[in-house]
Amino acid sequence: MSTIERDPExxxxxxxxxxxxxxxxxxxxxxxxxxxxRDMKLSRHFDERAVSLQRQGRMGTYxxxxxxxxxxxxxxxxxxxxxxxxxxxxxxxxAVVRGLPxxxxxxxxxxxxxxxxxxxxxxxxxxAVPIASQxxxxxxxxxxxxxxxxxxxAGICYFGDGATSEGDFHEGMNFAGVYDVPMVFxxxxxxxxxxxxxxxxxAAETLAQKAEAYGFEGVQVDGMDPLAVYKVTQExxxxxxxxxxxxxxxxxxxxxxxxxxxxxxxxDPTVYRDDEEVEEWKAKxxxxxxxxxxxxxxxxxxxxxxxxxxxxxxxxxxxxxxxESEPRPxxxxxxEHVYAELPPELQAQRDAFLDSVDRHGKDAFLEE
Amino acid sequence: MSETQNLxxxxxxxxGLATEMALDDDVVALGxxxxxxxxxxxxxxxxxxxxxxxxxxxxxxxxxxxxxSAVGLATGGMKPVPEIQFSGFMYPGFDQIVSHMARYRxxxxxxxxxxxxxxxxxxxxxxxxxxxxxSKEAFYAHEAGLKVVIPSTPHDxxxxxxxxxxxxxxxxxxxxxxxxxxxRGEVPEEDYEVPIGxxxxxxxxxxxxxxxxxxxxxxxxxxxxxxxxEAGIDAEVIDLRTVSPLDREAIVExxxxxxxxxxxxxxxxSGGLGGEITSLIQEEALIYQEAPVKxxxxxxxxxxxxxxxxxxxxxxxxxxxxxxxxxxx
Numbered sequence: 001m002s003t004i005e006r007d008p009e010x011x012x013x014x015x016x017x018x019x020x021x022x023x024x025x026x027x028x029x030x031x032x033x034x035x036x037x038r039d040m041k042l043s044r045h046f047d048e049r050a051v052s053l054q055r056q057g058r059m060g061t062y063x064x065x066x067x068x069x070x071x072x073x074x075x076x077x078x079x080x081x082x083x084x085x086x087x088x089x090x091x092x093x094x095a096v097v098r099g100l101p102x103x104x105x106x107x108x109x110x111x112x113x114x115x116x117x118x119x120x121x122x123x124x125x126x127x128a129v130p131i132a133s134q135x136x137x138x139x140x141x142x143x144x145x146x147x148x149x150x151x152x153x154a155g156i157c158y159f160g161d162g163a164t165s166e167g168d169f170h171e172g173m174n175f176a177g178v179y180d181v182p183m184v185f186x187x188x189x190x191x192x193x194x195x196x197x198x199x200x201x202x203a204a205e206t207l208a209q210k211a212e213a214y215g216f217e218g219v220q221v222d223g224m225d226p227l228a229v230y231k232v233t234q235e236x237x238x239x240x241x242x243x244x245x246x247x248x249x250x251x252x253x254x255x256x257x258x259x260x261x262x263x264x265x266x267x268d269p270t271v272y273r274d275d276e277e278v279e280e281w282k283a284k285x286x287x288x289x290x291x292x293x294x295x296x297x298x299x300x301x302x303x304x305x306x307x308x309x310x311x312x313x314x315x316x317x318x319x320x321x322x323x324e325s326e327p328r329p330x331x332x333x334x335x336e337h338v339y340a341e342l343p344p345e346l347q348a349q350r351d352a353f354l355d356s357v358d359r360h361g362k363d364a365f366l367e368e
Numbered sequence: 369m370s371e372t373q374n375l376x377x378x379x380x381x382x383x384g385l386a387t388e389m390a391l392d393d394d395v396v397a398l399g400x401x402x403x404x405x406x407x408x409x410x411x412x413x414x415x416x417x418x419x420x421x422x423x424x425x426x427x428x429x430x431x432x433x434x435x436x437s438a439v440g441l442a443t444g445g446m447k448p449v450p451e452i453q454f455s456g457f458m459y460p461g462f463d464q465i466v467s468h469m470a471r472y473r474x475x476x477x478x479x480x481x482x483x484x485x486x487x488x489x490x491x492x493x494x495x496x497x498x499x500x501x502x503s504k505e506a507f508y509a510h511e512a513g514l515k516v517v518i519p520s521t522p523h524d525x526x527x528x529x530x531x532x533x534x535x536x537x538x539x540x541x542x543x544x545x546x547x548x549x550x551x552r553g554e555v556p557e558e559d560y561e562v563p564i565g566x567x568x569x570x571x572x573x574x575x576x577x578x579x580x581x582x583x584x585x586x587x588x589x590x591x592x593x594x595x596x597x598e599a600g601i602d603a604e605v606i607d608l609r610t611v612s613p614l615d616r617e618a619i620v621e622x623x624x625x626x627x628x629x630x631x632x633x634x635x636x637x638s639g640g641l642g643g644e645i646t647s648l649i650q651e652e653a654l655i656y657q658e659a660p661v662k663x664x665x666x667x668x669x670x671x672x673x674x675x676x677x678x679x680x681x682x683x684x685x686x687x688x689x690x691x692x693x694x695x696x697x
Contacts, residue, residue, distance in 0.1 A: 113474075113477065116475055116477045117477050125443060125480075126472070126479075126480070130467045133432075133436060133467060136433050136435075136436025136437045136439070136464065137436055137437070137440035137443065137468065139436075139440060140437030140439060140440020140441040140442075140443070140444065140448075141441070141443050141444045142440070142444075143437060143440065143444070144440065144441045144444025144446045147396065147422060147423075147446060148445065148446070167460070168432050168436060168463075170430075171428075171430040171432050171433030172433060172436060172437070174428050174433065175428065175433050178427075179425075336478075337474045337476075337477050337478045338474055338512050339513065340473070340478075340481055340535075340536040340537050343565065343613035344613065344616065344617070345613055345614070345616055346512075346613075
């Protein structure tokens with residue numbers, strides 16, 4: 001039986017909370033394991049700095065990911081180069097793995113349209129802010145590969161526990177099943193949809209079991225166990241590409257995890273959840289868990305850990321410097337990228353506005 | 369000379385789709401009941417036999433799913449043509465239309481454009497149940513990133529639909545179902561484009577400009593003919609054909625010639641295209657203005673059930689009153 005063919009309540013785990021091996025370790029070389037660890041550390045450090053930038057007024061509202069590094073990095077490592085990622089708005093860590101520079105993520109949350117410039121070879125759809133609305137896109141994207149004969153391509157679509165309450169979750173998953181498309185639906189169940197707990201999103205025992213309603217498999221994984229997440233995602237992607245005759249291509253993965261911080265920097269989680277709960281989940285932190293395993297295996301030592309920490313800090317520093325050095329966009333950029341060709345009325349609006357900017361100077365429009 | 373066929377509007381929809389699907393393998397049609405059933409109005413009749421069930425796809429009953437998966441198909445390089453069975457059922461997919469279909473180019477800095485055409489029969493007058501008669505083109509015209517096309521002749525229907533499918537930007541293509549089968553017109557068999565964003569002058573006139581589109585073009589032309597005969601009023605009738613982007617030049621030029629304007633649409637008056645056209649005239653041609661712009665429209669009420677529907681829809685009599693008021697001011 002494959003890892004994903006199991007009762008959705010039977011959660012997949014490879015490492016326990018202390019990093020001891022309790023399941024089948026996926027076949028990954030030492031370099032990749034170190035790299036997974038490094039990207040998790042990078043995501044955590046980036047996240048801490050981003051929250052701090054927001055607190056200092058150097059960045060706008062930002063959705064933190066701390067606690068979710070195991071799910072993000074573990075799953076993204078399972079993707080092949082030609083695969084695609086369909087994110088929500090919290091997948092900063094997974095996006096880095098796919099080749100999105102940290103600077104872009106910073107710019108986006110600093111309010112720069114240029115943050116949306118995704119390198120051509122980073123196969124990532126744009127950030128989707130409305131909840132669950134990217135799920136039908138993911139179904140359609142994967143459907144396009146079938147229609148075009150890209151038989152070897154697959155994708156992963158990320159969303160949270162709250163998304164499973166939306167109509168678009170149902171509609172997208174249903175389309176994916178009906179058209180049997182090579183897409184893995186990856187639910188980051190971080191327990192809280194802003195202030196509403198998972199138990200108030202659904203009366204279902206698990207979120208993974210919802211997949212059954214659409215005719216394909218659902219599997220629950222310990223989302224704070226990066227190796228378990230990798231293993232499950234890798235098998236789901238393999239099935240998406242090459243299913244057995246009696247199985248459908250899609251899978252829904254419910255990665256059970258916790259968001260350590262706020263939903264966004266505009267949110268105060270102390271209002272709705274207990275410190276005790278947060279502490280319980282912090283004990284399951286994916287980073288020390290993987291670190292303990294790698295140290296036990298002799299793949300990491302003190303020196304390497306401190307080298308990684310130093311290089312991660314430097315990488316984030318550089319990204320922040322680069323983002324903060326980005327020139328303020330010119331006002332005409334507002335009118336770009338709305339249509340392939342600027343319609344006459346929009347051209348007239350732009351020209352009139354630019355005249356006005358010329359007359360008054362840009363500073364007259366800017367509130368610092 | 370190319371061969372022509374004598375087609376209704378709904379047949380021209382089918383012909384436009386079939387013509388472009390034959391030319392471009394990336395075009396896929398999807399929607400509820402569009403396959404074997406050929407669509408509830410038969411706009412896709414026989415297309416599944418012609419192009420197979422991978423390109424003419426019966427979907428689950430799910431408007432957001434249809435529009436949202438079409439967004440995904442377009443990001444993957446296809447040119448999807450989703451059909452919503454009635455425009456009054458577009459609301460469950462509204463979020464996909466305004467949050468994604470309209471904004472994908474902006475959000476992705478033009479890495480992705482969505483060459484998709486969202487088709488739906490729209491408007492009243494066919495004795496349909498509640499929600500089947502809505503005329504909410506202003507919602508979509510208000511949304512940056514979308515183009516909104518409403519044909520009124522078989523020839524335009526095919527040419528505009530082909531233009532819409534070839535357009536790199538997403539188009540909401542609203543088909544006036546009242547006149548789906550009301551008359552026939554000559555439609556070339558070959559592929560051709562009618563440009564999006566260009567109005568058509570249906571009747572030249574000197575005394576007053578009447579701006580309309582879709583199913584209201586017919587009662588407007590009828591009113592213009594009646595007034596020419598009975599009152600010697602020479603009305604110019606402009607069929608906008610595209611409500612976003614509007615052919616502002618055509619509107620302003622016609623108004624400068626006549627100095628008087630009437631806007632006719634079946635959508636509710638408040639917040640409708642009539643207000644937009646009136647403002648445009650104020651902004652661009654005030655000194656030519658001889659009379660207030662008159663709006664002959666549906667009312668700010670839900671389209672009534674069919675026993676009262678005829679009172680709701682502008683007809684030639686109401687259009688004539690509107691034109692007389694503009695001329696006799």
